Amino acid sequence: MxxxxxxxxxxxxxxxxxxxxxxxxxxxxxxxxxxxxxxxxxxxxxxxxxxxxxxxSKQMLFEAVFFQAFSLIAPKLGAVLNSEIALFDKIKHFTKGYISFAMAHPYVPKFIIQELNQNPDFAEKLVQHNSFPNIDIFKNQIETAVKNGKIRTISPEQLFINIMSLTVFPFIGAPLLKGFTKLNEADYKVLIEERKTMVADFIINAIKK
Amino acid sequence: MxxxxxxxxxxxxxxxxxxxxxxxxxxxxxxxxxxxxxxxxxxxxxxxxxxxxxxxSKQMLFEAVFFQAFSLIAPKLGAVLNSEIALFDKIKHFTKGYISFAMAHPYVPKFIIQELNQNPDFAEKLVQHNSFPNIDIFKNQIETAVKNGKIRTISPEQLFINIMSLTVFPFIGAPLLKGFTKLNEADYKVLIEERKTMVADFIINAIKK
DNA sequence: GTCTATAGCCAGATAGAC
DNA sequence: GTCTATCTGGCTATAGAC
Missing domain, CATH: 1.10.10.60 (Homeodomain-like)
Structure with missing residues (x-):
C-alpha cells in the first residue's frame, strides 16, 4: 500500500x-x-x-498516447455492455458512464475519432487491441427484446449506433453545436450534464412499445 | 444557357x-x-x-476550401430548418437530406468538425458567415409543440443536438463504428442508407406522446 | 540519464526567366 | 500565367560530452 x-x-x-x-x-x-x-x-x-x-520516434510516442487514451475508456464501456443487467438499465448505465467520463476527459473522444479518420490502418490495430469491447452480448440482448415484443423492431447495429451517436457526438461536435445553439461554454456544459439522464430517456422512449 | x-x-x-x-x-x-x-x-x-x-499561402488556400465546403451544406440545412412545414415532416426532411448529402460527400462532415476542433477561433468566423443556419424558427416550433402537448417535454436545444448527433455521427465515427459492429465498407453503407428513414422514425417515436 | 549542438531533411514561399 | 531553381526556416532525429 x-x-x-x-x-x-x-x-x-x-x-x-x-x-x-x-x-x-x-x-x-x-x-x-x-x-x-x-x-x-x-x-x-x-x-x-x-x-x-x-x-x-514521434510516431512511437504518438502510438503510446493513442492506445493509452483508448485503454482508459474502452474497458469501462466493455464492462457495461457485457454486464448481466436488463436492457433499459444497461442503456442508462452506458450513456451516463460515457458522458461522465467524457466530461472529465474532454479531449479523449475527439482525439481517438480524429486520428482514426486520418490513419485508416489504425482502425485495424485498434480492433485487435485486447481492450477493444465486444458487443455481441449486447446485440443478442436487443434481438431477444425485439423477439419477445419488449421493444419495437430495430436492428441491433442501428440501435447501438444511435446510442453511440447521442452520447459521443455532443463532445466531438461541440464547437459546431455551440455555434448553432448560440450557447457559451458554461451553458453548454449544463446541457451536457442534463444529458447524463436525458439521453437514456430519449432512447428508451424511442424503442419501448 | x-x-x-x-x-x-x-x-x-x-x-x-x-x-x-x-x-x-x-x-x-x-x-x-x-x-x-x-x-x-x-x-x-x-x-x-x-x-x-x-x-x-497555404492558410488562405485552406480557408477557401473550408468555407466552400461549409457553403455546400449549410444553406440546404438552413432552408429545411426555416421552411414552413410541420415538425415531424421537417425532421424527416432534415435527416434524409443530410444523410443523402453526406453519402455523396463523405469527407465534408469529418473535415468541418475536425478543423473546427483544432482551430477554435474558426468557429467564430463560421458563425458570422452569411450561410450559417439560424435555428430560432425551429426552436420555436419545438417549444410550441411541447406547449400544445403534441410532443413530450424536451428542451429545443437538446432535441436539436439529438437530431444532429443521429445524422452526423455515423459519418464522423465511421471507422470506430465499423470496428464495433464488425461490418465491412459495403454493409456499413447499407446501414447508412437505411438511416435515411430510420433516424426520423426513431426521433419521432422518442418525442411523440 | 540528461544535456548541447548539429546533422539532414523537407516544407512553404519567392525570384526571375520565359 | 506558368515554369525552374532556390532561399529560408523549422522539423525530426542523432552524435557526443558530461
Whole structure:
C-alpha cells in the first residue's frame, strides 16, 4: 500500500511519465501532424533529446498516447455492455458512464475519432487491441427484446449506433453545436450534464412499445 | 444557357479551379497540418509555385476550401430548418437530406468538425458567415409543440443536438463504428442508407406522446 | 540519464526567366 | 500565367560530452 503511494510519487517526477503526460496534452490538442516534439518537451519541462531517448520516434510516442487514451475508456464501456443487467438499465448505465467520463476527459473522444479518420490502418490495430469491447452480448440482448415484443423492431447495429451517436457526438461536435445553439461554454456544459439522464430517456422512449 | 455550359467547360480546365478541387481532395483527406502543398500541386497536375500565385499561402488556400465546403451544406440545412412545414415532416426532411448529402460527400462532415476542433477561433468566423443556419424558427416550433402537448417535454436545444448527433455521427465515427459492429465498407453503407428513414422514425417515436 | 549542438531533411514561399 | 531553381526556416532525429 505504501509502495503504491511511493510509486505514484516517483512517477510524478519520473521523466518517462512526465513525457507521456505532456505528449497526451499536446497530441490531443494539435493532433499527430500538428504536434511538435519541441512543444511536448517544453510542456514536460525537459529536453527534446529525452523524448527520443525514451520513445525512439514521434510516431512511437504518438502510438503510446493513442492506445493509452483508448485503454482508459474502452474497458469501462466493455464492462457495461457485457454486464448481466436488463436492457433499459444497461442503456442508462452506458450513456451516463460515457458522458461522465467524457466530461472529465474532454479531449479523449475527439482525439481517438480524429486520428482514426486520418490513419485508416489504425482502425485495424485498434480492433485487435485486447481492450477493444465486444458487443455481441449486447446485440443478442436487443434481438431477444425485439423477439419477445419488449421493444419495437430495430436492428441491433442501428440501435447501438444511435446510442453511440447521442452520447459521443455532443463532445466531438461541440464547437459546431455551440455555434448553432448560440450557447457559451458554461451553458453548454449544463446541457451536457442534463444529458447524463436525458439521453437514456430519449432512447428508451424511442424503442419501448 | 450556352454560356453557363461554356463557363463550366472553361472552369474544368481553369487552373484556379483545378487547384481548389485538388486542395479539397488533399485537405479533406490529410487535414490542414497533414496536407502538403506539393501533394496538392501534383493532384492538380500543375506546378507548386502556381498555388502561391493564386492563393498566396497555404492558410488562405485552406480557408477557401473550408468555407466552400461549409457553403455546400449549410444553406440546404438552413432552408429545411426555416421552411414552413410541420415538425415531424421537417425532421424527416432534415435527416434524409443530410444523410443523402453526406453519402455523396463523405469527407465534408469529418473535415468541418475536425478543423473546427483544432482551430477554435474558426468557429467564430463560421458563425458570422452569411450561410450559417439560424435555428430560432425551429426552436420555436419545438417549444410550441411541447406547449400544445403534441410532443413530450424536451428542451429545443437538446432535441436539436439529438437530431444532429443521429445524422452526423455515423459519418464522423465511421471507422470506430465499423470496428464495433464488425461490418465491412459495403454493409456499413447499407446501414447508412437505411438511416435515411430510420433516424426520423426513431426521433419521432422518442418525442411523440 | 540528461544535456548541447548539429546533422539532414523537407516544407512553404519567392525570384526571375520565359 | 506558368515554369525552374532556390532561399529560408523549422522539423525530426542523432552524435557526443558530461
Amino acid at each position: 505504501l509502495t503504491v503511494w511511493l510509486n505514484y510519487l516517483v512517477n510524478m517526477e519520473n521523466n518517462e511519465h512526465k513525457i507521456l503526460e505532456a505528449a497526451k496534452t499536446v497530441f490531443q490538442k494539435k493532433g499527430m501532424t500538428g504536434a511538435r516534439m519541441q512543444e511536448i518537451a517544453d510542456e514536460a519541462g525537459i529536453n527534446k533529446a529525452l523524448l527520443h531517448y525514451y520513445y525512439r | 450556352l454560356t453557363v455550359w461554356l463557363n463550366y467547360l472553361v472552369n474544368m480546365e481553369n487552373n484556379e479551379h483545378k487547384i481548389l478541387e485538388a486542395a479539397k481532395t488533399v485537405f479533406q483527406k490529410k487535414g490542414m497540418t497533414g496536407a502538403r502543398m506539393q501533394e496538392i500541386a501534383d493532384e492538380a497536375g500543375i506546378n507548386k509555385a502556381l498555388l502561391h500565385y493564386y492563393y498566396r
